[in-house]
Amino acid sequence: MQLSNSARWPVARIAAVAVGFAAVVTGCGPGDDASRARSSAAAPAAESPAGSSAESSAGSSVKAAPGKGETCDGMGIDLEAPVTSSSEIVINAPLRKVWETHVDVEGWAGWQKAIATIERLDPGPLSDTSRFRWTTPVPESKFSPADTLSITSSVKGLEEGECVIWQGPAIGKAISIEKGVHLWKFTEKDGVTHVHTEESWEAAFLDSLKGPDFDAVAAMLGGGLDLWLQDLKAKVEGSTAGN
Numbered sequence: 358m359q360l361s362n363s364a365r366w367p368v369a370r371i372a373a374v375a376v377g378f379a380a381v382v383t384g385c386g387p388g389d390d391a392s393r394a395r396s397s398a399a400a401p402a403a404e405s406p407a408g409s410s411a412e413s414s415a416g417s418s419v420k421a422a423p424g425k426g427e428t429c430d431g432m433g434i435d436l437e438a439p440v441t442s443s444s445e446i447v448i449n450a451p452l453r454k455v456w457e458t459h460v461d462v463e464g465w466a467g468w469q470k471a472i473a474t475i476e477r478l479d480p481g482p483l484s485d486t487s488r489f490r491w492t493t494p495v496p497e498s499k500f501s502p503a504d505t506l507s508i509t510s511s512v513k514g515l516e517e518g519e520c521v522i523w524q525g526p527a528i529g530k531a532i533s534i535e536k537g538v539h540l541w542k543f544t545e546k547d548g549v550t551h552v553h554t555e556e557s558w559e560a561a562f563l564d565s566l567k568g569p570d571f572d573a574v575a576a577m578l579g580g581g582l583d584l585w586l587q588d589l590k591a592k593v594e595g596s597t598a599g600n
Contacts, residue, residue: 424555427542429522430485430514434538434557439564440575443555444582448590450597452545455552456518458593459541462489468592469585473505485515495529504529508537519543534560552589554582 424434424441434441448455458464460483466472475491488511495504506527515521520542527534542553566574 424557425553427540427553427555429520429540429542430516432514432522432540434522434540434555435536435559436557438538438557438559441555441557442575442582443553444586445551445553446586446590448550448552448593449548450550450593451548452518452543452550454597455550455589455593456543458596459543459589460521462491465491469588471581471584478509483512483515483521485512487512487515493527495532501531504531506532506534510539513538532560532562534558552586554586556582 422443424436425443426433426436427443458468462475462483463477466475471493473492473494475489478488478490479486481487488509490507490509492505492507495501495506497503506529508525508527510523510525512521512523520540522538522540524536524538527537536559537556539556540554544551544553563571563574
């Protein structure tokens with residue numbers, strides 16, 4: 358889950374919570390069928406931040422869509438959650454470089470502008486029992502005052518160099534995501550790496566959102582994934598070019 362700060366997403370696009378939280382949310386009612394239909398149909402790709410492009414130099418662009426049901430170590434996101442989204446990108450670098458950058462969670466704040474603080478809650482390389490806590494700001498919107506979410510993520514599955522999935526709550530004073538689940542998959546072909554990610558959110562406030570308001574929040578999830586992928590691509594390709 359990742360929230361974008363106001364410098365990257367105007368308040369009007371934040372729509373309540375741009376929580377691109379490295380773990381998806383759980384803990385509330387599943388929402389009605391109409392809401393689920395909207396969450397699957399909504400989630401258009403977010404506008405690219407000023408000065409950036411979603412288009413990769415390999416000719417592949419970020420593509421936001423509903424969750425696709427991919428799994429890691431036998432686990433996946435909650436496709437029955439009120440909001441799901443998925444996105445993907447091609448990074449011009451070997452898989453090992455992409456993987457090492459991604460699982461170095463303590464380094465995220467250095468290349469993800471939406472992350473304010475982050476700390477590992479256990480030592481050693483990231484594993485299927487690792488936990489980490491991070492914070493991300495939520496700008497003021499028509500749904501809530503400015504807030505800061507504290508996210509505690511627990512890794513639930515990890516296959517070295519292939520995939521990782523984590524989940525946990527994102528808690529703020531004004532808004533909270535009770536459960537989020539976030540899955541990442543990595544594949545390499547011809548020296549470039551394809552990254553696929555998908556996420557689901559469950560939160561009590563989603564049950565009260567209808568029509569355009571609900572669609573706006575669904576779009577925020579897709580937008581948050583897109584921005585995370587773009588940041589990962591920029592970090593890895595920049596580091597590779599410098600070697």
